[in-house]
Amino acid sequence: MTTSTESGLILPKYRRDPEGTHPALDDPGYKSTRLRHPKQPLVLLPHKLTEVTGPLLGPGRLGELDNDLTRQHAEEPQGQRILVHGKLLDGNGKPVPNSLVEIWQANAGGRYRHVWDNWPSPVDPNFTGVGRTITDAEGRYEFVTIKPGAYPWKNHDNAWRPAHIHFSVFGTAFTQRLVTQMYFPDDPLFFQDPIFNSVPDEKARQRMVSRFDMSRTMPEWALAFEFDIVLRGAEATPFENEEDEEEDE
């Protein structure tokens, strides 16, 4: 559906994701939510101009080696080189081109280059763990990086985060903004991780797990993982007036 504004602009409308797709803000298993999740109900926001538009951030945001996290220092980082690639798509299966993708991650030993991370695994002087790229005309992106390690945290007794890479994507509308984490197939730590398991729907959870991609491994050089990211889609049915739209919520 679409919404018309008083100025006569016809705006697309983005459908909300099915229940269970995203984590609840309150998750007792993940302790940090306790004092941070809003307790009042969220107020439904109609999609107007501010929500159907969004920042279109171009190549100006990129440095030359931002998509290769193994070449940002004088020497190569420790660990297993990997190619991470995939497509940025909307919920209608349409590629999202020219869109900024940002990643950050721990090093091969599971340590972040951050002043607050001080668990006894060494910092790698040749790894910052930060990458950026822009999707191409077909919505594709690629990074060369190092497989991050798992690391302990204090959420519960003997808690370990499964290996993961943080992803931040914008899409083309404020409604599509997404920060997520990419996981690796068959990680033995999934069962005890409240952040991975905060996603109620099992199929939705699996959409955060990348696929080992033999076809894109680089011989004598790097393994490869494929990770497609799907953002909210627009309503399919064009419609002309706002009264009808409200009934659908």
Next chain:
Amino acid sequence: MSTPSQTVGPYLSIGLPWEDGPTVVAEGTPGAVWIRGVVTDGEGTPVPDAMIETWQADADGRFDHPEDPRGARPGFRGFGRAATNDAGEFGILTVVPGELPGEAPHIDVSVFARGLLHRVVTRIYFPENERANAADPALAAVPAERRNTLIAEKTGDGYRFDVRLQGEGETVFFDV
């Protein structure tokens, strides 16, 4: 079909903040104002590992985006991004957006932090626009006694807008 949201975690500040993120407009831009605030949790403790992002129209109420064929003023990015500091403070240098079709001037805000599995979204409105605010459909959907959490306070160099994630005076958050 959508990929689920996950928390930014405690180390978002290695990957997300940009040097020019907090300046939606360059310093010295006519009409530029600072919007400053503190993000606090349910005990009123400042949140030092949060980031806010802002998205807004230009001073004429127009967006630099294909869905707005009117277009924005040249070079107007409309987007701001600021991590909180150790005291939970953030600041964005921007201009007050113009009136939008059928809506009072406002800025959309996303809040990300460790402990938030999904961003939370709020809006900044401006205290001088009493009439437009009274007619704004999003504000009208908010219980009257909570509307003040969405209205910035005038200060010496701009506005103050605090984000209270939980508890006393909890900020209104929207389901987008």
